[in-house]
Amino acid sequence: MRNERWNLTGPLLLCWxxxxxxxxxxxxxxxxxxxxxxxxxxGLVDTEGGLxxxxxxxxxxxxxxxxxxVFAPSWLFLAHADQFHRPGDFFTTxxxxxxxxxxxxxxxxxxxxxxxxxxxxxxxxxxxxxTTRNFTCTYHGWSYDLEGKLVSVxxxxxxxxxxxxxxxxxxxxxxVETYRGLIFGTxxxxxxxxxxxxxxxxxxxxxxxxxxxxxxxVVGGVHKWVLEGNWxxxxxxxxxxxxxxxMSHASALMVxxxxxxxxxxxxxxxxxxxxxxxxGHGAGFPVHPKNRFDARTVHQWTDYDxxxxxxxxxxxxxxxxxxxxxxxxxxxxxxxxxxxxxxHPKGPDRMEVWAWxxxxxxxxxxxxxxxxLYNLRTFGPSGIFEQDDGENWSEVQAVAHGFITNGVxxxxxxxxxxxxxxxxxxxxxxxxxxxxxxxxxxxxxxxLMNTPAWHEENP
Amino acid sequence: xxxxxESRAGTRAxxxxxxxxxxxxxxxxxxxxxxxxxxxxxxxxxxxxxxxPTRTNRLRRQQALSVAARGEAAYxxxxxxxxxxxxxRFDSGMAWxxxxxxxxxxxxxxxxxxxxxxxxxxxxxxxxxxxxxAFLVYRNRxxxxxxxFAGSRTDLLxxxxxxxxxxxxxxxxxxxxxxxxxxxxxx
Numbered sequence: 001m002r003n004e005r006w007n008l009t010g011p012l013l014l015c016w017x018x019x020x021x022x023x024x025x026x027x028x029x030x031x032x033x034x035x036x037x038x039x040x041x042x043g044l045v046d047t048e049g050g051l052x053x054x055x056x057x058x059x060x061x062x063x064x065x066x067x068x069x070v071f072a073p074s075w076l077f078l079a080h081a082d083q084f085h086r087p088g089d090f091f092t093t094x095x096x097x098x099x100x101x102x103x104x105x106x107x108x109x110x111x112x113x114x115x116x117x118x119x120x121x122x123x124x125x126x127x128x129x130x131t132t133r134n135f136t137c138t139y140h141g142w143s144y145d146l147e148g149k150l151v152s153v154x155x156x157x158x159x160x161x162x163x164x165x166x167x168x169x170x171x172x173x174x175x176v177e178t179y180r181g182l183i184f185g186t187x188x189x190x191x192x193x194x195x196x197x198x199x200x201x202x203x204x205x206x207x208x209x210x211x212x213x214x215x216x217x218v219v220g221g222v223h224k225w226v227l228e229g230n231w232x233x234x235x236x237x238x239x240x241x242x243x244x245x246x247m248s249h250a251s252a253l254m255v256x257x258x259x260x261x262x263x264x265x266x267x268x269x270x271x272x273x274x275x276x277x278x279x280g281h282g283a284g285f286p287v288h289p290k291n292r293f294d295a296r297t298v299h300q301w302t303d304y305d306x307x308x309x310x311x312x313x314x315x316x317x318x319x320x321x322x323x324x325x326x327x328x329x330x331x332x333x334x335x336x337x338x339x340x341x342x343x344h345p346k347g348p349d350r351m352e353v354w355a356w357x358x359x360x361x362x363x364x365x366x367x368x369x370x371x372x373l374y375n376l377r378t379f380g381p382s383g384i385f386e387q388d389d390g391e392n393w394s395e396v397q398a399v400a401h402g403f404i405t406n407g408v409x410x411x412x413x414x415x416x417x418x419x420x421x422x423x424x425x426x427x428x429x430x431x432x433x434x435x436x437x438x439x440x441x442x443x444x445x446x447x448l449m450n451t452p453a454w455h456e457e458n459p
Numbered sequence: 460x461x462x463x464x465e466s467r468a469g470t471r472a473x474x475x476x477x478x479x480x481x482x483x484x485x486x487x488x489x490x491x492x493x494x495x496x497x498x499x500x501x502x503x504x505x506x507x508x509x510x511x512p513t514r515t516n517r518l519r520r521q522q523a524l525s526v527a528a529r530g531e532a533a534y535x536x537x538x539x540x541x542x543x544x545x546x547x548r549f550d551s552g553m554a555w556x557x558x559x560x561x562x563x564x565x566x567x568x569x570x571x572x573x574x575x576x577x578x579x580x581x582x583x584x585x586x587x588x589x590x591x592x593a594f595l596v597y598r599n600r601x602x603x604x605x606x607x608f609a610g611s612r613t614d615l616l617x618x619x620x621x622x623x624x625x626x627x628x629x630x631x632x633x634x635x636x637x638x639x640x641x642x643x644x645x646x
Contacts, residue, residue, distance in 0.1 A: 128515040128635070130524075221513050221532025225637035228604075250553035255544055352636060357532070369530065377541060382534050382642035384548050387556035390640035394604070 012081055013109040014178035024118070025167055036456070038065055041449040047439040050413030054406045056445075057230040057397065063348040065449060070329055071096030073453045075177070075184040075194050077331035077342050078102045078112055080356060082181065082217040083129065088146060091129045093354065094344045095185060100173060101125050101135065102183065105146045112173035112185045113148045124170070128222075135170070144170050180209040181216050181358075182331075182340070189454055200427035201281040201327060207311060207319040208335040214361040216338075219372045223355040225381040229393030231330055231343040231351040232445070237389070238324045238332035239282030240274065240438035243414065248392055252384040256294070272432030273318065273425055274415075277328070280444025282437025285323030285335075293321050294336050294378075297370035301363065314424045326437075328444055337375035349397055355379070412438050467585040469576035480572050480590055480616065483623045488565035491645055496546040499645070503539050504617050504626040511535040511630035511646065526631065534632065534642055542645070556643050561600040563644050567612075569593040575615060580627075586618040587626070594646055598639070606639040608632060612646065 039061060044053040056062055076095045079102045083091050090103040092115055099115035101124075115123045117137035124135040124144060134151065136143040143152035148170035153159070173185040177194035179202065184194050195202065209216055227234070237244065246253070274284035293299040308316045319325070319335060326332045333340040341355035357375045359368045379386045399405055415434030422429045430436035472480075483502075490499040503509075511534040512527040527533060537545075548554050575587040596608040615627035630646045 126516060127518045127521070130518050130521050132518070219531060221515070221527040223513060223532050223534075223637075224635070225639065225641070227640050248555065251548040251551035251555075254551040254553070255547045372530070373536060373541075376533060376536055377545065380532075380534065381637050381639075382545075384545060387641040387643050388554070391556040394640055398601075 010108060012084060012104065013107065014081060014183070015176070024171065036064070036068060037061075038069070038449075038452075041065075041446055045442045045446045046409075047412075047443045047446075050411065050416045050435060050439060051409045052412055052442060053409055054400050056442075057232065058348050058400050058406060060348055062449075063345070066345070066445075067096045068455070069451065069453050070445060070448045071345070072455065073186065073188040073191070073448065074329050075186045075191065075197055075327075076329075077327070077340075078176070078183045078185050080181055080216070080218045080340070080358060081110070081178055081183055084110060086131065088131045088133055089129075090125065090127075090132060090135075092123075092125055092127065093342075094352075095173070095187070096345060099123055100185070101170075102176075102185075103146055110176055110178070110183055111146075111148070112176050113144075113170035114173070116171070117142050118150065118168045118170070142168075148172050180206070182209070184331075187455075197279060198281070198327065199277060199279055200275070201277050201279065201283070201325075203315075203426045204275055204283040204319045204325060205327070205333075207315040208333060208338075210311065211307060211360050212310070212362050216358040217361045219357040219359060219368070223353070223380055225353050225390075226346075227351050227353060227390055227393055228349060229351060229397040230348055231345040232441075233393045233396055234343045234351060234353070234389075235326050235328075235330050235332060236438050236441050237393075238334075239280075239326035239328075239441045240276075240284065240435055242270075242272070242274070242284045242286075242324065243433050243435075244392070248388045249385050252378065252388070255384065270432060272323075273422060273429040274432055274434045274437050275425060275427050275429050276419055276436040276440035277427060278440065278444070280328030280441045281326060282441060283319055283323060283325035284432055284434075284437065285319040285321075286432055287318045289317050291317055291321045295370045295374035297367055298363075298374070301367045318425065326441065328441060334379060337378055338371050339375050339379045353381075412442070467574040468578065469589075470574055472572035472574055472588060476588065477570065477572050480588060480623070481567075481570050483616070484567040484570065484592065487625075488567055491565050492563050494549075494560055496549060496645070500539065500543055500546065502623075502625060503542070504619075504624040505539055506626060507537070507539040507542070508627050509535055509537040509539075509542060509625075509630075510628070511632065514631065514635060516635055534637070535630065535645075556641055559601070561598050561643065563599075564597045565644075565646075566595040566597075567592050568595070580615055583615055583617070583626075588614075588616040588618070588623070590614045590616055596644065596646060598644065608634075608639070608642075608646070610634075610646070 044056050079091045084104040087104050087106045090101055092101050100112050101115045102112045105111050115125055117124050119142045120139055122137050122139045124137045134143050134145050141154045145151045150165040150168045174189050175191055176185045179194055270286040272286035276282055293302055322336050330343040338358045339355055340358055341353055344352040346352055357372050359371050377383055412435040415430040415436050418430045419428040419436050487502055513532045514526055517525045570592045573589045574585040575583040575589045577583055592612050598606040610632040613629045616623045617626040
């Protein structure tokens with residue numbers, strides 16, 4: 001294998017569908033059903049009445065059920081295609097709480113593997129990213145190649161004749177697909193294709209990802225930080241919540257305003273639309289003919305006329321610049337500063353934020369730098385906006401375990417019944433200030449939580 | 460005169476200079492812990508470069524890449540102007556992440572002072588100081604939130620008529636995933 005010539009250049013193969021899933025040998029192992037008992041969540045989310053039971057943010061059993069039925073079958077964001085240039089380039093991340101390695105194999109296919117040795121289960125890669133020829137477990141030395149094959153087992157002679165290394169490769173994520181540079185994977189062996197699962201959401205995503213033919217690239221490095229809050233608090237907010245901006249981010253709006261004395265009325269009294277997808281995705285944005293990128297250098301470089309030509313007036317005056325969005329379940333982005341992020345679940349009370357900055361590949365260095373710094377200073381962990389978001393989620397979570405508190409439903413009634421086809425933006429949209437996408441998010445959550453996933457033997 | 464300057468370049472500073480630098484750092488820490496950010500800004504040079512890169516876990520053979528490069532992800536990548544912009548937000552009365560304010564304690568230790576070497580740091584003279592130090596910042600917030608930030612700082616302190624001023628500061632936080640919900644203080 002080492003003598004083979006690797007294909008070091010050429011385009012990435014960005015759509016990977018395994019022809020057959022290797023079922024790990026189970027011998028006489030049988031899991032008792034009690035280990036994964038499911039609860040009917042119908043009574044925890046009332047999307048018609050706009051009410052949510054706070055148990056969905058705190059209960060450990062519901063959380064485990066989310067990992068089984070929401071995360072395992074859904075398309076989950078893995079990485080940006082620009083993170084992989086040569087065979088062996090790898091990036092380690094999580095799908096739900098499952099550690100995965102995303103890598104480029106010798107045929108320049110983007111592939112993803114469970115980052116857990118098949119022998120005793122340790123991670124076989126403990127670096128965040130880098131370049132390698134194989135993944136070797138530092139516990140007993142089992143070693144896997146870039147295709148996930150088990151290629152080296154110390155004291156192999158000690159195993160029985162029935163031991164077949166072909167059965168003991170890394171568990172592979174069966175489907176990896178890319179949408180405009182964003183790589184997603186799913187454990188679902190028979191998923192709806194990524195593009196189809198995005199549906200109309202793709203139209204909104206394109207406002208950020210498709211400014212020209214060159215697409216986007218990532219700024220090196222990932223911001224990672226912990227938040228003491230349930231992952232849905234953040235995912236839901238990015239889907240549905242422009243409402244918090246004026247209050248939560250009052251201090252940031254003040255320093256961003258030209259006078260420095262307070263946000264202008266037209267910022268506070270913005271109108272716009274909010275897209276609510278049946279797939280649980282959501283995007284909200286102010287609508288104005290003169291919507292602009294905040295960072296001055298980015299604004300000055302942007303050719304709004306060319307963008308109108310390419311993306312149409314509705315997108316340039318809407319989701320191109322300001323706004324917020326979530327791709328169900330836990331990928332979110334902000335077009336204004338190129339922030340894309342995953343809310344990794346870490347138990348009912350904790351999440352980890354992993355955030356990248358993306359820029360248009362066509363941007364010259366000074367424009368890229370301006371966007372990087374603008375994102376760092378607004379939505380990095382020290383950013384003047386991000387600081388206050390973290391404060392909100394930890395506040396909501398900290399008190400939610402009180403018995404009485406936990407039993408008091410939360411209000412998601414803004415814009416109830418306002419969803420309609422507006423003739424300008426695809427799908428059903430509501431007002432800028434609305435909980436419509438939040439209700440859609442929880443409707444999708446309820447649907448998945450009540451639907452047996454492929455891995456459940458007795459549906 | 461110039462030969463005297465050159466002979467000092469890069470050498471360890473004397474006890475008086477160490478004392479002066481330590482007192483300067485304690486004053487900085489005191490201002491930050493008291494929330495007197497505007498006064499802290501006065502201790503920074505107008506051409507300040509204030510950089511706190513992220514750090515990644517890399518294989519040992521790729522350790523050189525474990526600190527994000529310039530232009531990559533950073534917690535801070537600031538000028539004096541952008542720090543002032545950040546600090547103005549606290550004056551709005553609506554910076555909720557610091558309202559009520561956190562209690563912080565900035566401890567500075569392991570201070571090693573050398574005369575700056577103009578060959579290494581163009582624009583600086585041997586009167587300026589190249590200083591490495593370690594910090595431990597404790598943050599306690601609301602009822603029971605706690606964070607500990609430990610790391611190192613590498614500074615270039617400029618000698619001015621008004622005293623020392625921080626002209627360059629590189630902060631290395633000893634964390635991979637930031638173990639805090641945000642960074643609402645300075646180092």
